[in-house]
Amino acid sequence: MTGMTDHTDLILDGTKIAWHQDRIRAWERGERVAPITIDMSLTRACNYACHFCYAMLQENERKVIDRKAIFDFLDDCAEIGVKGISFVSDGESTISPIFIDAVKHGHALGLSMAVGTNGFVLNRRKLEEVLPALTYLRVNISAGERARYAEIMGVKEHWFDRVCQNIRDMAEIKREQGLDVTIGMQMVLMPQYADQIMPLARLGKELRPDYLVIKHCSDDEDGSLGVDYGGYKDLYQTLHDAEALSDESYSVQVKWSKIGAEGTRSYQRCYGAPFMLQMSGSGLVAPCGMLFNERYKKFHIGNICEERFRDIFAGDRYWEVMNYLASPAFNAQKMCGSLCLQHKVNEFLDGYQKDQFDLPTLPDNPPMHLNFI
Amino acid sequence: MALSISAASVPDDGADFPDAFEVFHEGIARTLRAAGAATGPAADAPAVVACVAEADGMTVSIAVDPATDLITTMRYGGGASEAERAVMEQLAAFAVGASARELVEHGLTYVLDRLRDPSAPRPVGGILTPRNAGPCFQRPRRLMRALRAACIDAKGPFEGDNAFDRPYSAQWLAMDAPAKHEKLNRLVAKWRERAGLGETSMAVFEIDRYDRVVVIFGDDVDVWDKPPHLLALERWLRQETGERIEVFVEVAKDSNRIRRL
Numbered sequence: 083m084t085g086m087t088d089h090t091d092l093i094l095d096g097t098k099i100a101w102h103q104d105r106i107r108a109w110e111r112g113e114r115v116a117p118i119t120i121d122m123s124l125t126r127a128c129n130y131a132c133h134f135c136y137a138m139l140q141e142n143e144r145k146v147i148d149r150k151a152i153f154d155f156l157d158d159c160a161e162i163g164v165k166g167i168s169f170v171s172d173g174e175s176t177i178s179p180i181f182i183d184a185v186k187h188g189h190a191l192g193l194s195m196a197v198g199t200n201g202f203v204l205n206r207r208k209l210e211e212v213l214p215a216l217t218y219l220r221v222n223i224s225a226g227e228r229a230r231y232a233e234i235m236g237v238k239e240h241w242f243d244r245v246c247q248n249i250r251d252m253a254e255i256k257r258e259q260g261l262d263v264t265i266g267m268q269m270v271l272m273p274q275y276a277d278q279i280m281p282l283a284r285l286g287k288e289l290r291p292d293y294l295v296i297k298h299c300s301d302d303e304d305g306s307l308g309v310d311y312g313g314y315k316d317l318y319q320t321l322h323d324a325e326a327l328s329d330e331s332y333s334v335q336v337k338w339s340k341i342g343a344e345g346t347r348s349y350q351r352c353y354g355a356p357f358m359l360q361m362s363g364s365g366l367v368a369p370c371g372m373l374f375n376e377r378y379k380k381f382h383i384g385n386i387c388e389e390r391f392r393d394i395f396a397g398d399r400y401w402e403v404m405n406y407l408a409s410p411a412f413n414a415q416k417m418c419g420s421l422c423l424q425h426k427v428n429e430f431l432d433g434y435q436k437d438q439f440d441l442p443t444l445p446d447n448p449p450m451h452l453n454f455i
Numbered sequence: 456m457a458l459s460i461s462a463a464s465v466p467d468d469g470a471d472f473p474d475a476f477e478v479f480h481e482g483i484a485r486t487l488r489a490a491g492a493a494t495g496p497a498a499d500a501p502a503v504v505a506c507v508a509e510a511d512g513m514t515v516s517i518a519v520d521p522a523t524d525l526i527t528t529m530r531y532g533g534g535a536s537e538a539e540r541a542v543m544e545q546l547a548a549f550a551v552g553a554s555a556r557e558l559v560e561h562g563l564t565y566v567l568d569r570l571r572d573p574s575a576p577r578p579v580g581g582i583l584t585p586r587n588a589g590p591c592f593q594r595p596r597r598l599m600r601a602l603r604a605a606c607i608d609a610k611g612p613f614e615g616d617n618a619f620d621r622p623y624s625a626q627w628l629a630m631d632a633p634a635k636h637e638k639l640n641r642l643v644a645k646w647r648e649r650a651g652l653g654e655t656s657m658a659v660f661e662i663d664r665y666d667r668v669v670v671i672f673g674d675d676v677d678v679w680d681k682p683p684h685l686l687a688l689e690r691w692l693r694q695e696t697g698e699r700i701e702v703f704v705e706v707a708k709d710s711n712r713i714r715r716l
Binding site: 108109110111112113114115126127128131137138139141142143144346347348349350351353356375376377378379380381382383384398399401402403404405406408409410411413415416417435436437 | 577704
């Protein structure tokens with residue numbers, strides 16, 4: 083299974099790893115490849131209390147990522163060949179005082195920058211400053227109605243209005259300034275939020291972001307969040323109805339491949355982490371978000387608040403952990419939570435590593451957001 | 456601008472096993488001393504379904520028990536070098552009790568682990584896989600690819616996901632919690648000594664319902680010494696018990712006051 087979808091302009095359900103064959107070749111030669119994408123947060127803190135939030139399971143020893151730490155980190159990323167940084171991960175990066183400067187600094191270094199946010203503390207002034215430096219900005223919004231928004235996202239009802247206005251502003255600024263940035267909305271779907279699928283899809287049509295993506299909810303290996311993966315099947319028709327609201331400039335997309343996987347993995351080794359690293363808002367460098375919690379200390383590699391990232395990346399500890407995940411000592415089917423960020427990359431690399439297919443010949447026109455694999 | 460750092464070394468032509476990286480030599484020698492029984496045809500195997508494959512002058516055959524779909528015997532033949540023989544011997548050992556799919560998909564990564572000296576640096580700086588593990592892995596790799604094709608020809612495409620897993624042994628599962636605690640505490644005490652840690656530096660805190668081992672550290676252990684200690688301890692416990700022990704520390708609860716679980 084290549085994990086690649088048919089080529090489309092915007093791949094939201096698939097992987098773009100196949101467009102980075104130079105790095106795959108270097109990886110298979112046993113070279114120390116830099117991550118293509120790093121998903122991180124600027125803080126572990128958050129002003130929301132979302133019911134589905136995986137970050138509740140990711141607590142680790144907190145450090146503060148200050149201006150020097152993040153600037154050094156971004157400098158190091160540019161130096162070693164990282165291509166894209168997404169401020170998503172396990173905290174609300176927009177509430178960090180260094181958020182805007184960090185985005186602009188990364189952009190100035192030539193890194194592709196992206197943000198996932200609840201969208202609450204942004205305002206028109208901040209958006210005008212930050213949007214030109216971003217490849218995409220995605221707003222997490224898992225309901226289309228005020229009351230249900232407040233319930234699911236754990237905030238006051240009127241916060242919904244402010245977030246909607248911010249999304250309107252984003253679309254407007256993009257249009258007015260002719261920006262390349264992609265504006266997205268994201269629904270993390272638990273089966274019990276089914277009543278909000280259509281209201282949210284309709285809301286998006288009114289607010290006019292570029293897309294609404296509806297995705298599964300991840301859970302840890304013990305099922306701490308209680309996600310009922312079997313329950314997604316009953317929602318397929320509603321999800322198709324939501325997709326049918328797409329028009330020429332607003333796309334509703336469901337992450338079918340992950341929702342259809344029902345929380346299972348086809349592979350046992352994790353080869354994706356060196357290509358797509360995740361870092362906690364505490365500054366912790368760990369291979370992936372599912373291993374952030376102190377419980378998984380054996381996988382913790384370093385912290386950018388204490389050590390330069392270039393040194394962490396070049397250190398034996400980094401590669402010891404990555405090799406562990408790629409070895410028979412590790413079984414992602416048994417030792418990991420469900421449907422991680424690296425899932426599609428893992429599927430691709432696992433199939434390739436098992437000689438199930440050769441690297442594909444690629445179409446001439448690459449997809450959007452190539453540096454976010 | 457550097458994309459990567461290469462630390463690959465090349466096999467030494469003057470060595471005992473010129474087609475193998477040095478980090479595998481001891482494992483190869485050990486395997487060859489202990490083995491030799493897996494060469495030849497599989498026809499004498501007490502099972503009825505067999506797949507045979509050939510690649511570059513080497514052959515492999517497996518016998519599969521139709522009742523369980525698990526391999527009972529693997530045999531190989533052809534002009535293998537000594538290092539290749541060791542690879543195939545380890546594959547043959549791995550194969551018994553595994554599914555054919557497990558053998559062709561994961562067998563060689565297991566062999567890498569079995570042959571490599573864990574105290575020596577890996578022969579590549581990045582991720583060690585059969586593709587970059589040196590010449591002695593390449594014919595076996597092609598052989599496994601051919602075996603995969605032969606199995607699919609014989610029985611049709613593999614269905615679903617490969618979820619093959621070697622569970623805890625019956626002996627381990629039969630032990631009650633105090634006995635497991637006692638055994639692991641004894642091993643952890645030995646390991647502490649090997650690692651130069653004091654008596655209060657580390658102890659088994661809990662064995663959970665999935666037999667995952669939770670350890671606690673004393674205050675004398677530096678925070679960044681803990682991760683390598685944990686991986687090393689886990690590796691050692693696995694080696695000493697023969698079980699797939701997983702080592703963790705205690706869960707940290709979410710410190711965000713407004714989130715809830």
